[in-house]
Amino acid sequence: MSMIDIKVAAVEQVTPLVKHFTFVKQDGSPFPAFSGGSHVVVSMNVGGRVHRNPYSLMGSPVDTEAYHISVRKQEQSRGGSVFMHESVEVGTSLQITYPVNLFSLAKKAHKHILIAGGIGITPFMSQLVDLNRLNSNFELHYAFRSPEHGAFAAQLKAICNDKLHCYADSKNERIDLIDLLSKQPLGIHVYVCGPNPMVVAVIEAARNLGWPENHIHSEQFLSPGIGEPFKIQLAKSNIEVHVPAEMSMLEAIEAAGVDADYLCRGGVCGRCEVNVLESDGALLHHDHFLTDAEKASGKKIMPCVSRARCDRLVLDL
Amino acid sequence: MERGYWIRSKPVYTSLLWHEKATSHLVVAQGQGGMAVLKLFQLMHPKQAITVLYMPHAEADYSKTLVKVVPEGLQLLETEQEVLTKLDSVLQGMCMGMRLYIAGSEDFIWSVAKVANKFGIEDVGMMKELTGTLARPIYCVHCKATTHAVTTNIVKCRGCGRMLFVRDHFSRQLGAYMGLMIDAESPGELPDIEEIYP
Ligand code: FES
Secondary structure, three states, X not given: OOEEEEEEEEEEEOOOOEEEEEEEEOOOOOOOOOOXXXXXXXXXXXXXXXXXXXXXXXOXXXXXXXXXXXXXXXXXXXXXXXXXXXXXXXXXXXXXXXXXXXXXXXXXOOXXXXXXXXXXXXXXXXXXXXXXHXXXXXXXXXXXXXXXXXXXXXXXXXXXXXXXXXXXXXXXOOOXXXXXXXXXXXXXXXXXXXXXXHHHHHHHHHHHOOOOHHHEEEEOOOOOOOOOOEEEEEOOOOEEEEEOOOOOHHHHHHHOXXXXXXXXXXXXXXXXXXXXXXXXXXXXXXXXXXXXXXXXXXXXXXXXXXXXXXXXXXXXX | OOOOOOOOOOOOOOOOOOOOOOXXXXXXXXXXXXXXXXXXXXXXOOOOEEEEEEEOOOOOOOHHHHHHHOOOOEXXXXXXXXXXXXXXXXXXXXXEOXXXXXXXXXXXXXXXXXXXXXXXXXXXXEEEEEOOOOOEEEEEOOOOOEEEEEOEOEEEOOOOOOEEEEEEEEEOOOOEEEEEEOOXXXXXXXXXXXXXXX
């Protein structure tokens, strides 16, 4: 996969847990423009192991001088975000993928309702620029733990004025989803990005209120879970790969030198899908891409987030 | 005819079924589509408000039965234009969660869809049942006129008079199948004209 060489131009501590990074291209040339909601995958070398984490681009889509991402430190994670927080500083060189948009705004919407939880605000930051530029009708509902954790709230206020509604958990402020999604005029689209329970709650609320699926948009990058180690056979490459507990199948395949496709590395885009040729145990599907029927059939797996519990698993790679 | 391979743009029609999570239902039907509405009312009635707009047609008029079967919210209209005008005003008062059901000829379905599009309702958000006829609306790619109710493989464009070959390629934007001049290379040389969309 072709990558862009970047260096870190600025690092800013935004909240106790969130850092904002500004990237410029290593060779000083401009970045490609992107559309609001896009993400890049940042590749980092953590103690000899390559981690690749997806992060939403949060700057203006027309600003090609610099890319901006924000990273929340996930203490229980496998190290990517901790590395970004503790080892990346101004001048650090990294590689990123070209932007990909899996969370784009519906062009024909009459109004957009954006719902963010915590660090889930980042994809909306670039979308807001697009919405303002197109003079689109929108409202942003932003929930966070407490005011000190409300990253970019002041900046958002300046961009959105009275279209911004903030909810601090510490003050017992909650988004009333049923109230928010009921009695909305036709042609509205809802978007949610945040922690899993919030994403599920919004999708469920909208569905129960009869909203058509194509008016409900969500983005949630799952991080590949830690699990039991297992072995896989790659049929085309004719090799066996060991997947350690703290590595995803995709990472292990890459580490073995096999080129595998991916876009989101978070179980949503479907790009990494591989055919399972043979297996003698359970596939542990963790993605949001395959349908329940496909998961049950055991013929496909998304190696970026899913794992397996079996002695023999042969993939068509 | 473009048989034997999958044409993605070709619309998919189903039988109407109540959407159980809807907050209100709007059913729009024409002519033989009245039968689809009657079938719909054979199923368990949803609790939410139902509005039915029906326009009888020369070939099929189910208004008498509909009046008996539809509990309330039935409006009978005479012309397609009346249906579309009524639809426009009804949609203005509707909220997200409303589900739209359309039954009738392809011409009718896509005229209704066009009005619904204006309100931000997309193709996949509408349930459509094709009834009575397979007749197609044909958009002339040369003069941009649409010829309605085409039942044959080749049709004379009502705009420019060209003989158009009726394709399976459908445009949702235009609500019509594409028609392409058939005798461009050898004028006047036409294959047999056959009724294939009765
Ligand atoms: S890379 Fe997107 S689902 Fe695996």
